[in-house]
Amino acid sequence: MINVLGIKTVTRSGSFVSKYIPSFYVVVEDELAKSVIDCLYEGSDSLARKYIFSGVWGNQASCLYGFFTYGLALTDIQMPSFGIVAIVDGDVEEKSIRKRINDIIKGNHKNDDQQKIVEMISNSATSFHLDFQQKDINGLPEYNQKKWFEEITEERISKTHKEGGRKFLGNTREISSMLELVEFSKSISEDHSLIKKKNGRPDYHSYYEIIKNDFRPSNTDHKMNNITWYILSCIKYYTSEKWKDYTRAVDSKIRSLYESHKARFMESDFDFRS
Incomplete structure (x- = not known):
């Protein structure tokens, strides 16, 4: 039987064994975006997460680049990579987001690791959906x-x-x-x-x-x-x-991220408590 309690997964199979699942990371622009996510998962104990504040959305790709670059280095010591997702407020066009991601590594000839990182950044970015997109309004x-x-x-x-x-x-x-x-x-x-x-x-x-x-x-x-x-x-x-339309893509991305994040640490021999 597996029961997820916060960030500790408890497994009982004959003898008692437990596995520590660390928090995954959520990159948001500001406190308001964090409040939306906290409201979305109110009462959910299993989605243990930590927040990184990027300020303007354009900083998120840079944040992910550093995160994934370090994550690839950790694989050399058989440590699983942490899950991370970056969430745009919803007021930036998709083409602008993609351009920023593609431009994060300069040069026309990316090596294999760099190309992999760009793909990882692209797969880790999502956005809230806003109904009203008036260009004559800030906020x-x-x-x-x-x-x-x-x-x-x-x-x-x-x-x-x-x-x-x-x-x-x-x-x-x-x-x-x-x-x-x-x-x-x-x-x-x-x-x-x-x-x-x-x-x-x-x-x-x-x-x-x-x-x-x-x-x-x-x-x-x-x-x-x-x-x-x-x-x-x-x-x-x-x-x-309206709430579901607003949060649907973010909710789907976070839940998918959490499952892959949990699986990596469950399957790994690495234990933070060691």
């Missing part, structure tokens, strides 16, 4: 989350609960507070005094900060203490199709 992830959140209505919440969906909001007061927040969110537009302009374009990077500083619900709700997690959770449960 597209926040802007998309704002728009999805504002689609939530009392009728939608009631329908979700009646269909047996998880009740993220448990009572009338919580629902009332959330609907107040939806209305407040709608007031945060490009004309809002705290939405700054960058190169003449409204910048929604401050969306969550505005809510955190200015929104005061009629009823206190402890779930709103972490407003980013709160809004992401509302989207996840009450506009679930």
Whole structure:
């Protein structure tokens, strides 16, 4: 029997044997992307992961290049390579991502290891999906989350609960507070005094900060203490199709990565506890 407990896989077959499975790595641009992934896997104990923050997405290919270069060197000591995935926010075109990956190693004649690394980088990159891709807006992830959140209505919440969906909001007061927040969110537009302009374009990077500083619900709700997690959770449960479209590619890539990562360490003679 195999039972995965966090990052320790326990195997019972006659005598007791255990295998330590280290965390895999997730490269994200910022804390917001990390919050999305943490919300996606809320309650999942098996997907033990560590985060690397790349800042702008263009740094991710460089990060993966160094990671995989070092990983190939580790194979000389029979140590399995760690799993890693890089996640773009969704506001960069696929062709731009591919060009950046292909240009990470300069020169027209890559050696076998370099070509292998480029392929590994390409296979380890994925992106969130954003519905709204307006080129005249900065902060597209926040802007998309704002728009999805504002689609939530009392009728939608009631329908979700009646269909047996998880009740993220448990009572009338919580629902009332959330609907107040939806209305407040709608007031945060490009004309809002705290939405700054960058190169003449409204910048929604401050969306969550505005809510955190200015929104005061009629009823206190402890779930709103972490407003980013709160809004992401509302989207996840009450506009679930938008959430699934947003996270589908990332979820698939991470789960596939984890399985191959786990298999490498399960099959290896290398043990970090040695």
